[in-house]
Amino acid sequence: MPGWRDILNRFRAAGPPGPAAPVAVPVDRRTALIEELAPVFAALRETRAEAADVIRSAREAAETVRTDADRRAARLVTDAEATRAQWRAAAFTAQRTGAQTEAAARVTGGRREADRVHRRAAERRAALVDRAVIEAQQILGPAAGSGTTNHDHRPAPTGAR
Numbered sequence: 001m002p003g004w005r006d007i008l009n010r011f012r013a014a015g016p017p018g019p020a021a022p023v024a025v026p027v028d029r030r031t032a033l034i035e036e037l038a039p040v041f042a043a044l045r046e047t048r049a050e051a052a053d054v055i056r057s058a059r060e061a062a063e064t065v066r067t068d069a070d071r072r073a074a075r076l077v078t079d080a081e082a083t084r085a086q087w088r089a090a091a092f093t094a095q096r097t098g099a100q101t102e103a104a105a106r107v108t109g110g111r112r113e114a115d116r117v118h119r120r121a122a123e124r125r126a127a128l129v130d131r132a133v134i135e136a137q138q139i140l141g142p143a144a145g146s147g148t149t150n151h152d153h154r155p156a157p158t159g160a161r
Contacts, residue, residue, distance in 0.1 A: 002028075
């Protein structure tokens with residue numbers, strides 16, 4: 001059934017104002033357009049069928065690619081999980097070796113520093129003991145300092161035993 005627009009278009013003026021045109025049946029333009037485009041649409045049916053085939057084959061190819069990618073990803077995950085323990089052990093060994101090397105270097109450095117401090121203390125000990133003895137004698141007086149020390153920094157013998 002024709003739409004309202006088509007019905008109303010039948011009553012539209014067909015030409016400019018002027019003498020009346022001969023009486024005739026109005027032209028159905030919609031039907032004329034459909035008849036004119038029918039061969040074009042018929043030719044497009046084949047193209048639409050080809051396009052549907054292309055789309056179907058593209059979807060099948062995409063599904064194949066997706067399935068292959070899923071399998072490949074699952075295989076990668078499985079391989080990664082299998083080698084994870086090896087990588088962890090290698091990383092742990094590398095870290096432990098580095099830490100042991102650093103600890104050994106620190107111990108060696110600490111020993112060197114301790115040796116240096118020990119040598120310095122030994123070098124300064126005689127002078128500091130002499131200085132302490134002098135200050136003690138000054139505080140205690142001259143009677144306290146008689147023969148209590150020698151340069152070995154050991155108490156001097158006080159008598160025969």
